[in-house]
Amino acid sequence: MVKSNVAEIASIISESSRAAILTVLMDGRFHTASELASMAGIKPQTASFHLSKMQEAGIIAQQKQGRHRYYGIVNNEVANVMESLLFLAPPVKISSLKQSTQDKAIRYARTCYDHLAGKAGVTVTDALLKAGYLKDEQETFLVTERGISFFNELGIDLEKTGKKRRSFSMRCLDWSERRHHLAGSLGNALLERFIELGWMLRVPQNRAVKITEEGITGFMRTFGIDLSLEEER
Amino acid sequence: MVKSNVAEIASIISESSRAAILTVLMDGRFHTASELASMAGIKPQTASFHLSKMQEAGIIAQQKQGRHRYYGIVNNEVANVMESLLFLAPPVKISSLKQSTQDKAIRYARTCYDHLAGKAGVTVTDALLKAGYLKDEQETFLVTERGISFFNELGIDLEKTGKKRRSFSMRCLDWSERRHHLAGSLGNALLERFIELGWMLRVPQNRAVKITEEGITGFMRTFGIDLSLEEER
DNA sequence: GGAATTCTTCGATGTTCATCGAAGTATGGA
DNA sequence: TCCATACTTCGATGAACATCGAAGAATTCC
Secondary structure, eight states: OOEEEEHHHHHHSHHHHHHHHHHHHTTTTOHHHHHHHHHTTHHHHHHHHHHHHHHHTEEEEEEEETTTTEEEEEEEHHHHHHHHHHHHHHEEEEEOOOOOTTTHHHHHEEEETTEEEEEHHHHHHHHHHHSEEEETTEEEEEEEEHHHHHHHHHHTTHHHHHHHHHHHHEEETTTTTEEEEHHHHHHHHHHHHHHHHEEEEEEEESBBEEEOHHHHHHHHHHHHHOOOOOGOO | OOOHHHHHHHHHHHHHHHHHHHHHHHHOOOOOOOHHHHHHHHOOHHHHHHHHHHHHHTTTEEEEEETTTEEEEEEHHHHHHHHHHHHSOEEOOOOOOOOOTTTTTHHHSSEEETEEEEHHHHHHHHHHHTSEEEEETTTTTOOOHOOOOHHHTTTOOOOOOOOOHHHHHHHEETTOOOEEEHHHHHHHHHHHHHHTTTSEOOOOSBBBBBOOOOHHHHHHHHOOOOOSHHHHH
């Protein structure tokens, strides 16, 4: 006689709301609990119940960030199961909720606590990684030798910012881009410096950040990136 | 919003008895309903319920044979799902039911209706395929040109056996070996000839067939196969 | 510090579903 | 023709579980 854990895993996926959530998570990104709730067409309490159940089963992971909790698929084995299931029985798209176009600005550039987030934040972080000023490492970003001189040239005093390289440069999960960007004290120092340089302006009402004309040319010259709104459709 | 058929498939597998059945079927062979019932530790009615449910869902196939019904996994996509699940959550073997050693003889060589079955039947069929006398085709075996002369040499009149090549040579699913063997009028003619040659003896009480000394040397010489009981542990 | 938000736990409700006894169908063997 | 075997359908029982309202925790923002 054979008893299987297979049934337990399948049982998790067998509930339609959970299957919907996992299907959404197959994009490889992390999503908030409330977003997953609305996508699955259930109330937040119900989603919370399902999410904790899946977490307990070890097939999804949670990442807390302020009052948000981001959920994502935990590893490749789980993704494989979903992939084979999706191949055998592809899901049916019922409808697409009307795109809210209101909050483009806040998705594009905003503050996250004390650092830059949104598409701008991710783009800047990517540029820093690509140029070799930062190195992706486990849970943090590490500043390279070349990075040290770069930040000094930019006018950021790394000595003052933090004692240890490893501790001041942290990764932060972006809710709109669903990717990591630079946080921690270095992220904060960078944002402050951008504002100091006149490249960015804080928008009083909300957490959005406006990129100035000087900023567009500055980011282009210094990072080689185009932060004009054109590319955002 | 996304609705998924994924959940439906997962729901099928999520039930422990069904998962156990599917895990057994992952050996790629066909098993009888009652055997699957005992392996899953449930009553035949319950197994019947689950089997028809899985068949309806299109993940297992049924093959009727006399009063037996053989069930097996329907295609590779289903096997992939099970494989990824088994990888993520391997099953636990609880116990091994005591091997019934009583019926070795009947498993080894017996008549199935009017032809040879059991290990001997499958082995002979394999040899015929390997030698290129038969060709595996859809639901039947096809006699090749070389096969025609071979059977004639063996003393089987193919003209008398059947009118059409395709119709007289059928495949039969073996309950002990769980593989196909040669049935139909050609299978019958072959069995009769083996008995005629003194290679085999019918056992009166049951359907078992005894292979004689002449048979062992005969099968070795003609088919290149060893049907002495040694190889059966 | 207070309001708003994000997400959680708790408890009650209602539905779905596996299980097995009993009875029915089909097949093989004597 | 009759019995044994293999498997099915039917019907009743009981247990598991998704759902959501209400209320509670944690965090951000002003």
